[in-house]
Amino acid sequence: MPDKKGKWVGLDVPDFNAFLAPDAKGGDNPYIMRADGKGAFFGPLLDGPFPEHYEPIESPVKNLLSKQQNNPVAKIWKVGEKRNELAGVGSAEYPYVITTYRLTEHHLSGVMSRYLPMLAELFESHFAEISHELAGELEIRNGDKVTIMTPRGKIHVRAMITNRLKPFMIDGKKVHQIGVPWHWGYNGIDALPGSKGDITNDLSANVGDPNVFIQESKAFLCNVKKGVV
Secondary structure (H helix, E strand, O other): OEOOOOOEOOOOOOOOOOOOOHHHHHHOOOOOOOOOOOOOOOOOOOOOOOOOOOOOOOOOOOOOOOOOOOOOOOEEOOOOOHHHOOOOOOOOOOOEEEEEEOOOOOOOOHHHHOOOHHHHOOOOOOEEEEEHHHHHHHOOOOOOEEEEEEOOEEEEEEEEEEOOOOOEEEOOEEEOEEEEEOOOEOOOEOOEHHHEOOOHHHOOOOEEOOOOOOEOOOOEEEEEEEOOO
16 A cells, blocks of 8 residues: 555555555556566576476487476486486487386385286286387387486396387488386285386486486487397
8 A cells, every 4th residue: 555655665566556656656567566677587496487398318309398408407426436427418328318207006105016916916027108100110019128228327128119209300301119017026925026127227328307306207218139148
């Protein structure tokens, strides 16, 4: 509300009433607690309140929407020589995108669900989802053993050839993606050998977002080889 001298005091809310808020200047600049009268965003985040597209730290392509390739304040942990390795942008050695995810049947974390016989029986072994297009290029058939590799390590899984994944065309470049769930570990149920498997998170990079440090495990780079390499 205005004080005795006609100056506006109180919370900074837009006000288009020229009588009650004469400093609103006819409605063009209604945020009268600010010197310029303009609205503004306040974002208590390390990387700003406005949306910006960054590519993942490991990306098959250059950022087409910004001159900044990836988040300049992303959290990158240093946890040993091998675990510190990262694939470069457009890496020829690691040409495919990999994403990791949870299975509906293992609705809790793997630590809890992989030890339950009824859940472990629903998926008899660790696997990677691979598109028909990529499987054709690599001569991989459904059920074949394959090796998934990143700069940090490798795992051995069975190929699940699926229509759920399709190659992307990005800036004229074909980019393949695979998907690998993480509900396996070296300990499982002795009576169910399929409940044991390599650890998917051994592949992921030690990268997190700068605000809450969520692991960047939904998009990083890998290679796929037929057989146990």
